Amino acid sequence: xxxxxxxxxxxAGLMLVALSVLMFGLxxxxxxxxxxxxxxxxxxxxxxxxxxxxxxxxxDRSLPVQYLAWAEAAIHGDxxxxxxxxxxxxRALIAERAGPTLLLMGSGLLLATIGGLLFGxxxxxxxxxxxxxxxASLSALGISAPVFLVALIGLFVFAVRLGWAPAGxxxxxxxxxxxxxxxxxxxxxAAVFAITQMTMTMRFVRGALLEALxxxxxxxxxxxxxxxxxxxxxxxxxxxxLPVVTLVGANLGAAVGGAIFIESVxxxxxxxxxxVNAVEARDYPLIxxxxxxxGAFVLIVxxxxxxxxxxxxxxxxxx
Amino acid sequence: MNHQATWRETWQAHPLxxxxxxxxxxxLAMAGLLLLLAMLLPVTCYPLLPGAAPNAxxxxxxxxxxxxxxxxxxxxxxxxxxxxxxxxxxxxxxVASSAVCISMLIxxxxxxVAALGGSVANAVAMRVTDLAMTLPPVVLLLxxxxxxxxxxAPTILVISLLSWPVLARLVRARLLELREREFVIAARGxxxxxxxxxxxxxxxxxxxVLIVFATLQLAQAILAEAGLSFLGxxxxxxxxxxxNMLNAARSTVVLEHYPWQWLSPGIALLLTELxxxxxxxxxxxxxxxxxxxx
Numbered sequence: 001x002x003x004x005x006x007x008x009x010x011x012a013g014l015m016l017v018a019l020s021v022l023m024f025g026l027x028x029x030x031x032x033x034x035x036x037x038x039x040x041x042x043x044x045x046x047x048x049x050x051x052x053x054x055x056x057x058x059x060d061r062s063l064p065v066q067y068l069a070w071a072e073a074a075i076h077g078d079x080x081x082x083x084x085x086x087x088x089x090x091r092a093l094i095a096e097r098a099g100p101t102l103l104l105m106g107s108g109l110l111l112a113t114i115g116g117l118l119f120g121x122x123x124x125x126x127x128x129x130x131x132x133x134x135x136a137s138l139s140a141l142g143i144s145a146p147v148f149l150v151a152l153i154g155l156f157v158f159a160v161r162l163g164w165a166p167a168g169x170x171x172x173x174x175x176x177x178x179x180x181x182x183x184x185x186x187x188x189x190a191a192v193f194a195i196t197q198m199t200m201t202m203r204f205v206r207g208a209l210l211e212a213l214x215x216x217x218x219x220x221x222x223x224x225x226x227x228x229x230x231x232x233x234x235x236x237x238x239x240x241x242l243p244v245v246t247l248v249g250a251n252l253g254a255a256v257g258g259a260i261f262i263e264s265v266x267x268x269x270x271x272x273x274x275x276v277n278a279v280e281a282r283d284y285p286l287i288x289x290x291x292x293x294x295g296a297f298v299l300i301v302x303x304x305x306x307x308x309x310x311x312x313x314x315x316x317x318x319x
Numbered sequence: 320m321n322h323q324a325t326w327r328e329t330w331q332a333h334p335l336x337x338x339x340x341x342x343x344x345x346x347l348a349m350a351g352l353l354l355l356l357a358m359l360l361p362v363t364c365y366p367l368l369p370g371a372a373p374n375a376x377x378x379x380x381x382x383x384x385x386x387x388x389x390x391x392x393x394x395x396x397x398x399x400x401x402x403x404x405x406x407x408x409x410x411x412x413x414v415a416s417s418a419v420c421i422s423m424l425i426x427x428x429x430x431x432v433a434a435l436g437g438s439v440a441n442a443v444a445m446r447v448t449d450l451a452m453t454l455p456p457v458v459l460l461l462x463x464x465x466x467x468x469x470x471x472a473p474t475i476l477v478i479s480l481l482s483w484p485v486l487a488r489l490v491r492a493r494l495l496e497l498r499e500r501e502f503v504i505a506a507r508g509x510x511x512x513x514x515x516x517x518x519x520x521x522x523x524x525x526x527x528v529l530i531v532f533a534t535l536q537l538a539q540a541i542l543a544e545a546g547l548s549f550l551g552x553x554x555x556x557x558x559x560x561x562x563n564m565l566n567a568a569r570s571t572v573v574l575e576h577y578p579w580q581w582l583s584p585g586i587a588l589l590l591t592e593l594x595x596x597x598x599x600x601x602x603x604x605x606x607x608x609x610x611x612x613x
Contacts, residue, residue: 015450146585148549152581155574252455256455
């Protein structure tokens, strides 16, 4: 088990290093000389001044040396400065935006897991019944529908036409922020997020539960006269639930993608919107910083779900 | 009397013919195929018609709702939405199918090199695919787009760079098994070179993996193009694409008052995705009949 943990942690660490090399490489692939970002076009500079600036910034050194200097700064939390936002440090911008994204994704994934479990159980219990067919058709629709289209339709129907929810943002501008106000702004984007993420869990729970319901111990429980609800919830579901743990980790990448679209439709001030705006403004330090932080987050959550799953089911670590 | 098999009998015994039979017997897959053809026909043919004018401006009808002159209404500068949906579908399909072709080429080559090229090649190829799969796809898409820039060619490049790792893994898994089979060992023993093994043995034996990947990846690539263009990268206006038409709905006025301008490309996109996914699931079930039993 210890060997398994050590191997997984080392692999994740290596991936993180590789990811940072990739990010740094892409950053240097970008068009334009990085030194030009430091020069005010209104102030003329001599060639010697530019060369001096280049030397001071370390741009005259070799790429591996530049990478090491960048990586050392990145480890200490210095991801450079944005070229917009009045040159704010990238770290401060990301720190400011991480909370709203975690709130949106956390509540959305919670809703999605609950909904996926509920509908998965219903469709497994009523397998091949009309209810199952309706749920299966809805999930096919859900898998095919682009997140941004669902978000636009949700915004159009519930915010514009029905007026049940505010039309975007995280809080009403101009008034002090209250928890209730944020919650009212959160409901619609979180619901859209949950709907688009729910289908996977639902299909998975249905398959796993159907398999468990066919097992001998379920037949034994039924033969003993255990009530049907108790058979489903206590005997079958418990065993079917194990793999659901890994599902959250495995789908996190897709979920992050969904959150980016939802944030930009609902103008939710999170990491996704930050990244999209940075790409629009070609703000490379911010793009790379945000992508690196998101990548590291996904790596760490995947590592944790792997370890958690191995802790629940020791057979995994032995493979 | 010696029975000479007719071409019809030979064909009927062919695995691909049997797969086609299973596909035809699957109602969802056939419905998907019909829907896809119903979408493809106008999208591919319309821009070739002499009257096609997706960029023509009708100043008497700005933001006009659907009527007899403009079946799906017009947009903010008086361009016909139906014409732009059809033109946009063409661009989306061109971008998506080119990207799928490129990513199939990369994916197959990397997978084949990993499986057939020895342990160092295997390790390098697999770590590279790991790395490409670490970042969430949309994030990678955005990062690549920020470096590659806007336009049709950069968008194709970005989308094809995104999707090859999945195929590389599938091909590698298939070929690792194939590598040990007698006919491949025999081909090697008779002096068959790497290209010979790859093209005459590896490729035909991956054909089912490639077909299913191509279909399902087409849906993903259309989605990726639409997503990029929706976020304002990808295909820039005035060229139409379903994504950049949906981008108009990021303005509250369009979202609120002119729903036909964004619902039309949205519904076209949704129907195409549904159709391709049904066809892809049908193909995957038809080519792997054993997977149905599991």
